[in-house]
Amino acid sequence: EEEEEKTSILPSKRPRTFHQLRTLTSRYFRAKKRDTVGMSVFLAQPPLLALVMWIVFPAPTVPALFMVSLSWIWFGLSSSVRELIIDRAIWRRERRVGVSVSAYVGSKVIVLGGMVALQCALFTVLTWWALGFGAEPYSFDLGRLVVISVLTGLAGFSLSLMVSAIFSSGVAAGSTLPLLIIPQICFSAILVPLKGMGVVAKAITFVTI
Numbered sequence: 421e422e423e424e425e426k427t428s429i430l431p432s433k434r435p436r437t438f439h440q441l442r443t444l445t446s447r448y449f450r451a452k453k454r455d456t457v458g459m460s461v462f463l464a465q466p467p468l469l470a471l472v473m474w475i476v477f478p479a480p481t482v483p484a485l486f487m488v489s490l491s492w493i494w495f496g497l498s499s500s501v502r503e504l505i506i507d508r509a510i511w512r513r514e515r516r517v518g519v520s521v522s523a524y525v526g527s528k529v530i531v532l533g534g535m536v537a538l539q540c541a542l543f544t545v546l547t548w549w550a551l552g553f554g555a556e557p558y559s560f561d562l563g564r565l566v567v568i569s570v571l572t573g574l575a576g577f578s579l580s581l582m583v584s585a586i587f588s589s590g591v592a593a594g595s596t597l598p599l600l601i602i603p604q605i606c607f608s609a610i611l612v613p614l615k616g617m618g619v620v621a622k623a624i625t626f627v628t629i
Contacts, residue, residue, distance in 0.1 A: 437520050437522055440520055441523040444523055444524060444526075444527035445530050447527075448527045449531050462535060465495070465539060466539050466542040467542075469543060470546035470550055473491075473547050473551060479552065480551050480552050480557075486610045488543075488544070488569075490601075490605065490608075492540050492544075492569045492572040492573045493575070493576040493604055495536050495543070496572070496573040496574060496576025496577035496578070496579070496580060497580045497597060498597070499532050499577050499580065500528065500581045501580040501584055501593050501596070502593050503528060504528070504584040504585050505588065505590045505593055525581075529581075532577065533577055536574060539573065540566075540570050540573035541569060544569040545562065548562050572629060575629045579600060580597075580600070603624070604629055607621060607625045608625075609625055
């Protein structure tokens, strides 16, 4: 009975982690909101890239759709490739006083993932309307295309967050961006048709975003 009583008064790990997640997410969101220059660039990217697509592609084509999907990946990759490196010293200090890894990473995923999702959704709506992806011969459903865009952007975001966790130098992490994006282009089956690829190239094609 005495052991059961001691167990009942111990703080539950899940509520403590949830409280940390809520606190860190709120703090990180406020920090992002205060960065007016960064937020301005973030908000300007979707309409500016949509304008470029509209200028280059007067009609919906396969290359146009490929460039749109590549932009989704780019939104994700560019969002967090240095993110875990920037405040690593702060994180290590907070880790020593009990901040959990899941709460710390979760706050990044919630805030940055939400920002990437917003970018992809806005860009998709603009390009769907500007390039006519809702008309023949494609007739893409806007809602489904937005969902696909968000999932694609989050896949790129997850990849870059992993790179940010691996490297300790922002320069080194940033230098991996070409290594992440160029294979997406080479193995997309746009430059080289799938039928013309070798066995290895075909295998790699199926694991690219």
